[in-house]
Each structure stands twice: as structure tokens, then as C-alpha cells.
Amino acid sequence: MQALSTMTSLEEGAWAPIHHAAVRNHAATMARLLDTAGPEELEAPTRDGLRNTPLLLAAASASYQVAELLVGRGADVAALNAQQHGVAELCALHGHWALLRYFLALGDPRVNVCARLISLLQSDVDREALSAGLALAHLMDEASGAAPCPAPRLLEQGLVPAVLGMLGKDASHTVKEQALHLLNSLLRARGGKEEVAKHGGIQVLVSLLSEGAEGLLGGVVGAICEIACEKSFAEELHSAGAIPAFQRVLSAARRGSSSCLGTGSGEPLAAGSLRSLDLMAEACKSCKDDMGKQHGFLSGLVQLAEECRSPSLMIVWSEVVESVTANHPNNQAAFLAVDGAVPLIHMMKSKARDVQLQAIKALHRLVEGNPDAQKKVLELGGTLPLIQLLQKSQSPHVQEVVADALWALAGAETECQRTVAEGMGVNMLVGFLRSVSQKLHQIGIEGLGVLLQGPRDMRNAVFSANGVDHLVRMLCSERENIVLSTIRVLRHVCLGIGYIPHYKNQIAIANSRGLKFLLALMIHSPYEAIQAEAAYTLSAVVLGNSENLEILSHSSAFQYRYILPLLYSSEEEIRLLTAGALATFAFNNVSEQRAIIQAGGVRWHHFQPFLQSSKEIHRIQAAFQSIVLSRIIPDNEPANITAIGIRTIVDTLERSQAHHTLALAADCVARLAHTRAGIAAALVSIDAVGVLFQLLSSSVDLVQSCAAVALGYLSFNHVAERQLLKRCRKKPHLVGNLLLYTRKHKISPTFLARWKHSQELRLPPIRNKPALVSSMHMKFSVVHPLPGKCQWLSVMFLSSIPQDVITF
Structure with a gap:
């Protein structure tokens, strides 16, 4: 400042002793001078052209004690020098933040520190604008250790438009940088963003x-x-x-x-x-x-x-x-x-x-x-790094994030889900059930459910990983979706394709109190869906297992009267699940069929709407259920019910394009093929073998596996055995699929022996020559019609070809 830099050259007559005391922060000298001099000395300006009062000089030179003394003696805090700078401006220009805060804390309405600094901020002189910006930023700085200036006060005084004005005018980068720093501080204050947007x-x-x-x-x-x-x-x-x-x-x-x-x-x-x-x-x-x-x-x-x-x-x-x-x-x-x-x-x-x-x-x-x-x-x-990270990490949080992403990658398509679940593996999915994360519980349960419904029998792997115990524990979850998913997975743990029970898993469920939990859910759950699912899974746990069936039968709590009312639910899915449970209890079990009759039985109207449904899955499920229960349905003939059901299933196999529908229909054929006598023959009579054999070439493994298992069971029928052998000779490349998926299921030893014999003889594949012969004959007949008396030759020629060859 000019007053300070030229002080020595202006000592003679320009400054009085009081001015020197103010600059040098000599509080004692200042007090003595004020005591001996008159009151006019308190506001005496310098005679150097700047006309600074003692208080202004104290502000410019950071003379804190002198400033306090002068203010206490009544000095004018609103005084301005010849440059129209007051105490606020002088403190800002010289960076005296402590003294600036002192004047701010005075709260004297005559010196509005905030307003004075905002006005200085708008100066065309870069030094003044920059100094004001620095001062305002320091006043708002909560990290400075002093009480910060309330930002709302600065906003009320118009700081935002002043700062935006600095950014808009032709100022130096340094000034604009300071303005941006100030603006960022204001934006973090309450109401700052609104004020910035407003202007x-x-x-x-x-x-x-x-x-x-x-x-x-x-x-x-x-x-x-x-x-x-x-x-x-x-x-x-x-x-x-x-x-x-x-x-x-x-x-x-x-x-x-x-x-x-x-x-x-x-x-x-x-x-x-x-x-x-x-x-x-x-x-x-x-x-x-x-x-x-x-x-x-x-x-x-x-x-x-x-x-x-x-x-x-x-x-x-x-x-x-x-x-x-x-x-x-x-x-x-x-x-x-x-x-x-x-x-x-x-x-x-x-x-x-x-x-x-x-x-x-x-x-x-x-x-x-x-x-x-x-x-x-x-x-x-994209799954490989996720699975690798999942295998390495022990952190529940990391596992949850990674598993959630993997399952999102799996999507809603069963084949993609199975691919991802296979990458995780049974051990990892069972490990999720031991976690405290409910998200991991859900993914583990869903992943196991997908694997258990797949073409590869994973039931032994689940048993070896002690998965049944952990699944039964999930029945106690407080989340309805986890309980529902667990009940379904336990059903798949017990039954494979063709309703083949897994004895070890069934016993493991009983030993881990799973029967009791399922029974309690069936009777006491407030949700019909859980009641029906629990009943269905109970039937799977006892199917073909006399020990579990005896445990359940001797339980006073188990009665079909708890299940049958669900057939009248307003939800069609509940009705289907209930009928599925009854059909599974009754599957190849006459005593349970009698028990269902004694509890009130079932009627044809329970199945008829579903057999006429537009949903293929519903038609197949109702067809299978009605065939199994046909002998205890009093209002329709068993033969008629069975015929309708078989025709429904085979028609769906012929016409459907949905993979999951084809897999379920083929699975139902596999189940029915080893139930009561006559059903297998009826299936064969409407060419179920031909339809199933075509499905061996499906692009979906599950469809192939279900079709193969169904053909394996049908092969014990002599007619089906011959039909299957003939088709295998026509398309020998599909025999591999048939044998692959029937290794753990049944297939006729006679068929295997005859196929092996044909391979040893190296018989050539059967070709579709009859169609060629027929077309040649037709062409000959049109171009060169035979005389009427010789038409019988054509008939004899065709009749000489074996009838089973002509059909192909």
C-alpha cells in the first residue's frame, strides 16, 4: 500500500505520531497519545493523499491490538480513505484474515464486511478482485479453525451474481480461477445450487x-x-x-x-x-x-x-x-x-x-x-473371470456382487441358466446356502434347481455336498420366495426324469426333519402357493420310498383333507400344483389312491378346463395327472380319460415349438411308460416312438435327454422295440444320444442286443427308397397309363413291397 511504502518519506508533516503508533501496533503508545490528545486525533487522517485514519492504518498493517483499542475508544469503523477503501477492503488487500474476522465478528451495521468484499470482488482491477475472492473464500473456510462466515449471509448479499459476473467478464485466468473456487464453495452451501441456477x-x-x-x-x-x-x-x-x-x-x-x-x-x-x-x-x-x-x-x-x-x-x-x-x-x-x-x-x-x-x-x-x-x-x-473370482474370494460381499452378476448373465432362458450354474458347480451353489446373504441363498437355490432339472443327473452330487441338509434349513427362512424356491428344489432333488426317485436324498430329507417342515408348511402356511408346493414335494419325498411313506402315513397331522380343498382355489396354478401332488401320491400306489377317495376324491371337472387350455404346459400337466388318477375319477371312464390324456401329450410332442414344453411332454411319456399295463402300448399305437426319436436331434440337451429316457422305457414294448431299431438303422447318428442319456435309466436289453448284432453284421442303413419307387411308379402311370386289364400288375408291384417299408 502506498501509505506504508512511502511512510519514511512522508514522516515530516504527513503523519502524526498516532499514525506511526497505529502502523507499528504500539498499543501502549496509542493509549497514551489518545489520553493526552483531544478526541479529534482518533479520526485524524494522514496528509499524504490517501487520508487513512489510525484505524485504517491498523487494518492495513495487521495491528490487531491497536485496532481493538481504537474500536474500544469509539473510532469510526465505517471510515473510508481517499480510495474508498475501508477496514474490510484493506484487510483483504493485505491478507490479514484474523483482523478481517475481528471486524466481521463486531457485527456493527456501519461496516458490512460481506457487502464491502462483494463490491470489491466486482472491481475491474485484477488485484482487488483477486484479493476479495481470497478473503471471501477464507471467511467461508470451515477448516481454518475460526468460526466461518455463514454462507446464507453471503448469498443474501448477492455473492452469486458477483461471482458469475467475474466469470463472464474479460478478467485474467487467475481471477476466474479464484471465482470458480469461490463458486464451488458456494455450491456446497445450503441453497447455493438453487441460487446459482436462479442467476x-x-x-x-x-x-x-x-x-x-x-x-x-x-x-x-x-x-x-x-x-x-x-x-x-x-x-x-x-x-x-x-x-x-x-x-x-x-x-x-x-x-x-x-x-x-x-x-x-x-x-x-x-x-x-x-x-x-x-x-x-x-x-x-x-x-x-x-x-x-x-x-x-x-x-x-x-x-x-x-x-x-x-x-x-x-x-x-x-x-x-x-x-x-x-x-x-x-x-x-x-x-x-x-x-x-x-x-x-x-x-x-x-x-x-x-x-x-x-x-x-x-x-x-x-x-x-x-x-x-x-x-x-x-x-x-464374460463368465470365466467371474467364476474365477468367485472361486478365489471368501468375502460374502464380493461373492454376492459376483454371483448376482453371473445370474444376471444367465437371464431367464433355462439353457443359459444351466450353463452358468454348471460353471459355478454344485459345491459352490451349496456353499451359497451356508452364507449369511439372502441374495446368495436365492442364487444357490435357483442354480441347484436348474441343474437338477437338467439332462445330467446332479442328484448324487447334491447328496455328496450335503446339499439336502442346507436346503431343508432354508425352509425356515422368513422370505416367502426363498421358501417357495427351496420347496421346488427339494422336489427335484427327489425325482429325476421319468419320476425315478433318488432314495438317498429322500432319506436325507426325512433324517433332517424335512418331512416335518414340509408337512407343517402344507397345513399351517398362510399362503396357498406354499401349501400346494409343500404337498407336491411331500409326494415326491415318499414316491417309491416305503420308509418315508410309512413315516408320513403314521403322522396324525397328514391327511388328504388338507390338500383336496386347494383344488377349488381361485388360482389355476394352485389347482394344477394340487392335482400334481395328488397324482404323485397316487403314482403306482393303489393304497394312496384309496386314501384320496376316502378323503373326498377328485372329479373330471378338475382337469377338463386345463385339457382345453391355450397353454401347452397346462394341457400336458393335466393330461398326465388325469391319466394317473383316471381310476379314481368317478364321473368319466378310465379308458376315455387315458385316451384323451395320451392323445393330448403326443399331439403336443408333434406340434409344439417350445423346448421346455417338449421336454415336459417327453418326461410325462417316460413316467407313463412304466405305470400300469396298456399305457405303453397305447402310446406306441399312435407313433409316440417316431415323434420322440425325432426329438433326439433337438438342439437342446434337456429335450434330447427326456426323449431318450422315454424311448428307453418304451423299448420294453415289443412293437416299440422294432420301431426304434428300424429308426436307429435309418439314422444311426442319433443312437449315440439315445444311449448317452439312458445309461442311468432303463432300456430294453433285447433292443441293445439286436442293435449290437446289426452293428456286428455291418448292415447298411435303411434308406428311404420306397418313396422313390412310389414316385417313379406314379410318373410312369401318368406318362404311360397301363391298360385297364393290366392295372393289377401295378398293384401287385406295390403290394410286393413290405408294408412297413412303404410307410417310409
Whole structure:
């Protein structure tokens, strides 16, 4: 300051002793001078052209004790010098923060420190504007150790428009940087964001972002990121053009150098830009839509990922992907189209656990609810790093995140679920049941359920892994969905394709009190779905197991009167489940059929609506149930019921295109093929063998396995055996599928011997020559019609061909 720098040259006559005492902070001298001099000395200005009072000199020279003394003696705190600077301005210009806070704490209405500093902030002189900005920032700094100036007071005094004005005018970068620092402090204060938006601050910041002013981008990005934290401002940022502006910033960061995206100066800029985009996408659907449609936006993200070296930057990049693609099929497809899954899979292999987990979360959202995305990531090998991480980790949190993503990859298609579940393995899925995580419980139960319904018999593996005990424990869960899923899985644990019981698992359920739990759920559960499912699983636990059936029969709590009322439920699924339970209890068991009759029995009207349903699954289930129960249905003939059921199942096998429907229908044939006499012959008479044999070439393993098992049981019928052998000779490449899936089931030894004999004789495959002969004959008859008296020759020629050959 001029007054201080020229003090020695102006000592003679320019300054009085009181001025020297003020500058030198001589409080004792000042007190003595004031006591001996008159009151006019208190406000005596210097005669150097600046006209500073003793108090102004004390403020300029940080003379704290003198300032307190002068204020106490009544000095004018509102005094201004010739430059119109008061105590607030002088403290700010010289950086005397403690003295500035002293004047602020006075609360004297004559000296409005905040207003004076805000006014100074708008000065055209860079030094003054910069000093005011520094002073205001210090006053708001809570980390300074002193009581901060309340931000609301500064907002009321008009600090926001002043700061925005600094950003908009032609000032130095240093001043604008200080303004941005101040703005960021204001944005963190209560009401700061609203005030900035009210005065057009969002548009100002986005304009600065678009200009890409060097040295200012960090502050601009930080301010926008702070604004984006409030969801209500996302749309306004979008309207102001923030997305393309950020796109240009990220593009410039990529073009700079790869090192700047590692640990260099470019990382905070890129990270702040990505964080802002993440917040906008999460808060605003139109933002998310625009990010997917913006030309080059998603491809730019992928290119950015290829240059990321910093773990923190990889994490925030993955967060953007997660927000942009979550629940958005179009963005999911667009991101996959530019190979966006590749860097995510690469990040899942990172050594940094935080990077791995965030990449996994992003991949989860990328494929969630999108079968095409799931298949694409599966083709790229996305499950391998997930399964490897799952095998290595012991952390429940990590296991939950990884398993959840894996199951999202599996989707809703049974085949994909089975592929993922097989990758996890039975031991890992059973291990999930030992976890404290309910999410892992659900995934473990669902995964086991898929494996148990698959073409490969996993029941022994579940038994060896002690899976039954853990599943029974899940029956005590407080979550209805877990209880329901567990009940279904226990049913599959007990029964394989063709209703073949697994004795060890059935006994294990009984030994772990599973029968008691299931019975209690059947009787006391408030939910009909759980009651019906529990009854169905109880029937599976006792099917073909005399020990378990005896335990259940001797329980006074078990009575069919608890099951039969469910046949009248308003929910058709409940009625079907109940009929399925009754059919399983009655399967090849006359005594249980009698018990069902004594409890009230079943009627034809329980099945008829389902046999006429538009849903193929319902028709098949009702057909099987009605055939098994046909002898105890009093209002229709058993032969008629059986004929309708068999025709329904075989017709569905011939016409359906749904894999799960074909698998269930073939499974029902396998079940019926080893029930009462005559059913197998009836199935063979309507060419069930031919239809099932064609299914051996299905692209789905489960359909192949169910068809093979059904053919194995039918092969004990002599007619079916001959038909099957003939078809095997026509298509010998399908015999491998037949023998593969019947290794653990039954197939006629006679058929196997005859097939082996045909192979030893090296008989050639049967070819479809009859059709060729017939067509040649027809062509000959048309071009050269035979005389009427010789037409019998044609008939004799055709009749000489074996009838079973003509049909082919």
C-alpha cells in the first residue's frame, strides 16, 4: 500500500505520531497519545493523499491490538480513505484474515464486511478482485479453525451474481480461477445450487466448458459435478448442452496423451467429467437417452477405457457405464455394438479389487433384462473371470456382487441358466446356502434347481455336498420366495426324469426333519402357493420310498383333507400344483389312491378346463395327472380319460415349438411308460416312438435327454422295440444320444442286443427308397397309363413291397 511504502518519506508533516503508533501496533503508545490528545486525533487522517485514519492504518498493517483499542475508544469503523477503501477492503488487500474476522465478528451495521468484499470482488482491477475472492473464500473456510462466515449471509448479499459476473467478464485466468473456487464453495452451501441456477449459472458454466478454456476446466467441471449431485438440476444441465460439452472435454483428454489419463493432470478432469455424466444419467432419463443417441458418445467412452491406467478412473468409468445402460435396452445394445463389453471384461481381471467389483456391477446392468446382451457377453467369455473370482474370494460381499452378476448373465432362458450354474458347480451353489446373504441363498437355490432339472443327473452330487441338509434349513427362512424356491428344489432333488426317485436324498430329507417342515408348511402356511408346493414335494419325498411313506402315513397331522380343498382355489396354478401332488401320491400306489377317495376324491371337472387350455404346459400337466388318477375319477371312464390324456401329450410332442414344453411332454411319456399295463402300448399305437426319436436331434440337451429316457422305457414294448431299431438303422447318428442319456435309466436289453448284432453284421442303413419307387411308379402311370386289364400288375408291384417299408 502506498501509505506504508512511502511512510519514511512522508514522516515530516504527513503523519502524526498516532499514525506511526497505529502502523507499528504500539498499543501502549496509542493509549497514551489518545489520553493526552483531544478526541479529534482518533479520526485524524494522514496528509499524504490517501487520508487513512489510525484505524485504517491498523487494518492495513495487521495491528490487531491497536485496532481493538481504537474500536474500544469509539473510532469510526465505517471510515473510508481517499480510495474508498475501508477496514474490510484493506484487510483483504493485505491478507490479514484474523483482523478481517475481528471486524466481521463486531457485527456493527456501519461496516458490512460481506457487502464491502462483494463490491470489491466486482472491481475491474485484477488485484482487488483477486484479493476479495481470497478473503471471501477464507471467511467461508470451515477448516481454518475460526468460526466461518455463514454462507446464507453471503448469498443474501448477492455473492452469486458477483461471482458469475467475474466469470463472464474479460478478467485474467487467475481471477476466474479464484471465482470458480469461490463458486464451488458456494455450491456446497445450503441453497447455493438453487441460487446459482436462479442467476443463470448453469448456462455460464456449460459455456465455459464448451469453450474449453485452458486452466479453468478443472474448476468448471468441479462446479458442474457439484450441481449434478442434485437430481433436480440434471434436466437443466442437459438442456444447456452439458453432454456434448463433456464429450469434447473427454475427447480432448484422449487426444492429449495416454499418460494424462493415468496419474497425470488429466485424470481429475476426466474423472470429474465422468462423474458428472454418471450423475446426470442416473437422475434423468432424457439424459440417458441422449447419451445413447449422441454421435460418438459411447464409442468415445470405449476408447477412453482403452487408455485408462488409473484404478480410480477405471472405477468412475465403470460407474458411467452402469448408469447409462441400466434398464435401457437401446443403450445396452448400442454399447455392445461398439464392443463396450470388452473393456469391462478386461477390468474384471484387474488386480485392484475395487476396479473388479465396479466393472462387475456395470456388466450386471449392461446385460440385465436383455437376452441378446446376455448371449453376447457369454460369447465373449464374460463368465470365466467371474467364476474365477468367485472361486478365489471368501468375502460374502464380493461373492454376492459376483454371483448376482453371473445370474444376471444367465437371464431367464433355462439353457443359459444351466450353463452358468454348471460353471459355478454344485459345491459352490451349496456353499451359497451356508452364507449369511439372502441374495446368495436365492442364487444357490435357483442354480441347484436348474441343474437338477437338467439332462445330467446332479442328484448324487447334491447328496455328496450335503446339499439336502442346507436346503431343508432354508425352509425356515422368513422370505416367502426363498421358501417357495427351496420347496421346488427339494422336489427335484427327489425325482429325476421319468419320476425315478433318488432314495438317498429322500432319506436325507426325512433324517433332517424335512418331512416335518414340509408337512407343517402344507397345513399351517398362510399362503396357498406354499401349501400346494409343500404337498407336491411331500409326494415326491415318499414316491417309491416305503420308509418315508410309512413315516408320513403314521403322522396324525397328514391327511388328504388338507390338500383336496386347494383344488377349488381361485388360482389355476394352485389347482394344477394340487392335482400334481395328488397324482404323485397316487403314482403306482393303489393304497394312496384309496386314501384320496376316502378323503373326498377328485372329479373330471378338475382337469377338463386345463385339457382345453391355450397353454401347452397346462394341457400336458393335466393330461398326465388325469391319466394317473383316471381310476379314481368317478364321473368319466378310465379308458376315455387315458385316451384323451395320451392323445393330448403326443399331439403336443408333434406340434409344439417350445423346448421346455417338449421336454415336459417327453418326461410325462417316460413316467407313463412304466405305470400300469396298456399305457405303453397305447402310446406306441399312435407313433409316440417316431415323434420322440425325432426329438433326439433337438438342439437342446434337456429335450434330447427326456426323449431318450422315454424311448428307453418304451423299448420294453415289443412293437416299440422294432420301431426304434428300424429308426436307429435309418439314422444311426442319433443312437449315440439315445444311449448317452439312458445309461442311468432303463432300456430294453433285447433292443441293445439286436442293435449290437446289426452293428456286428455291418448292415447298411435303411434308406428311404420306397418313396422313390412310389414316385417313379406314379410318373410312369401318368406318362404311360397301363391298360385297364393290366392295372393289377401295378398293384401287385406295390403290394410286393413290405408294408412297413412303404410307410417310409
